[in-house]
Amino acid sequence: MGGPLKRERAVDLDKSTTVRFFRGSLPIGTSQSDTIDAITEHAIEAEVTIPTNCTSGTCGTCLVRLISGEVEIPESLPPGIDDFLISQGGILACCMPPIGDIEIDIIPPL
Numbered sequence: 001m002g003g004p005l006k007r008e009r010a011v012d013l014d015k016s017t018t019v020r021f022f023r024g025s026l027p028i029g030t031s032q033s034d035t036i037d038a039i040t041e042h043a044i045e046a047e048v049t050i051p052t053n054c055t056s057g058t059c060g061t062c063l064v065r066l067i068s069g070e071v072e073i074p075e076s077l078p079p080g081i082d083d084f085l086i087s088q089g090g091i092l093a094c095c096m097p098p099i100g101d102i103e104i105d106i107i108p109p110l
């Protein structure tokens with residue numbers, strides 16, 4: 001049974017984070033918060049649907065594409081993603097929180 005991913009907080013909690021969601025090139029929603037952590041939670045706030053299953057980095061269901069900005073990527077990758085997917089812009093929305101403002105394409109790479 002997997003537990004939550006270990007990661008160091010790199011997010012400045014005093015600064016709000018804006019997450020803009022796209023479907024391809026079409027803007028579909030925006031979330032701005034200084035309390036929300038996970039991209040999946042930002043998606044709920046923005047009324048954007050990102051499918052999830054395990055919410056712990058194992059299944060890969062929440063794979064999306066990072067258009068711009070940075071997210072926290074654990075040194076030891078969770079089973080739901082690999083180096084190739086990351087090289088294609090892939091990130092797991094459930095467990096790779098934004099570092100500052102980001103833009104997300106909900107269509108996964110490949």
Ligand code: FES
Nearest residue numbers: 053055057060094
């Ligand atoms: S929901 Fe399973 S990896 Fe994100």
